[in-house]
Amino acid sequence: QKEVEQNSGPLSVPEGAIASLNCTYSDRGSQSFFWYRQYSGKSPELIMFIYSNGDKEDGRFTAQLNKASQYVSLLIRDSQPSDSATYLCAVNKYNNNDMRFGAGTRLTVKP
Amino acid sequence: ETGVTQSPTHLIKTRGQQVTLRCSSQSGHNTVSWYQQALGQGPQFIFQYYREEENGRGNFPPRFSGLQFPNYSSELNVNALELDDSALYLCASSLVVEDGELFFGEGSRLTVL
Numbered sequence: 001q002k003e004v005e006q007n008s009g010p011l012s013v014p015e016g017a018i019a020s021l022n023c024t025y026s027d028r029g030s031q032s033f034f035w036y037r038q039y040s041g042k043s044p045e046l047i048m049f050i051y052s053n054g055d056k057e058d059g060r061f062t063a064q065l066n067k068a069s070q071y072v073s074l075l076i077r078d079s080q081p082s083d084s085a086t087y088l089c090a091v092n093k094y095n096n097n098d099m100r101f102g103a104g105t106r107l108t109v110k111p
Numbered sequence: 112e113t114g115v116t117q118s119p120t121h122l123i124k125t126r127g128q129q130v131t132l133r134c135s136s137q138s139g140h141n142t143v144s145w146y147q148q149a150l151g152q153g154p155q156f157i158f159q160y161y162r163e164e165e166n167g168r169g170n171f172p173p174r175f176s177g178l179q180f181p182n183y184s185s186e187l188n189v190n191a192l193e194l195d196d197s198a199l200y201l202c203a204s205s206l207v208v209e210d211g212e213l214f215f216g217e218g219s220r221l222t223v224l
Contacts, residue, residue: 004153032211043201043215044154045113088153092211098167099144099211101153 001026004091006102014110019076021105023089026070033065034090035074038104044088048074079109113137115216117202123222124192132187132219134202142166143185144213145177146201154201160185189221197223 006023013019021035032051036044050056050063050072062075072091076083086104093100114137124130136143142161146154156169160179174190183204189196199220203213 034211036213043113043217044213045215046212049212090153090211094167098156098159098169099146099154099213101146101155103151103153 002102003027003100004089004102006087006089006105008103009106010108011105012108012110013079015079015081017079017109019079019083019107019109021074021076021087021089021107023072023074023102024070025072025089025091025100027091027093027100028067028070030070030091030093032092033063033072034092034099035061035063035072036088036090036101038086038088040085047087076107079107081109081111083107084109113204113214113216115202115204115214117200117216117219119219120217121220121222123224125224126192126194128192128223129188129190130192130221132189132200132202132221134185134187134204134216136183136185136202136204137214140204140206140214141183142205143179143183144203144205145185145187146203146215147171148199148201148218150198157187192223194223197221 038044048063064073089102090099144159145157148154158168199218202216
């Protein structure tokens with residue numbers, strides 16, 4: 001079992017729709033959770049982080065965490081073609097920089 | 112732009128050679144981490160440096176080694192290169208050790224022939 005699992009996609013949504021990206025993790029003791037966006041040929045950039053159960057909103061992005069189910073999700077509202085990228089879920093197990101990344105979900109937003 | 116710079120951006124080596132990759136962290140960040148990202152995969156943690164000391168290591172063999180300098184810049188050294196070492200090597204800095212908010216450089220793409 002991989003430590004962090006994501007659907008590889010590709011996930012395709014029309015412009016203006018909601019994109020839903022999901023991630024599960026195996027270590028129940030994991031402390032903090034992150035979503036990074038990676039454009040093709042570029043390095044990852046942090047979009048959101050979440051530490052507590054529930055929802056956290058930032059503009060068009062909402063991160064959701066359910067520790068009991070070991071599940072993290074990212075919702076992108078009003079998707080734009082510029083959101084087309086690979087989205088990496090990352091879990092910080094020990095509150096250090098030992099981040100465990102999923103393989104990423106490739107999102108395509110079609111105009 | 113994250114303020115994290117890496118060099119070189121691309122390089123080609125042959126099996127058995129050694130390589131040194133360099134990273135300058137964002138101003139004020141005293142923690143540097145190195146990650147390996149193979150094609151189609153997420154980044155894998157190699158190690159972290161804090162105040163010039165290794166402060167955590169992932170599942171990589173000892174031929175992967177590093178340094179951090181007093182100005183918080185860092186090097187990643189890989190000895191006895193293998194074909195599977197071909198990957199994008201990412202340096203990431205953060206403000207504090209416990210912080211998972213990483214600021215990545217653009218990476219060094221290593222090809223081992």
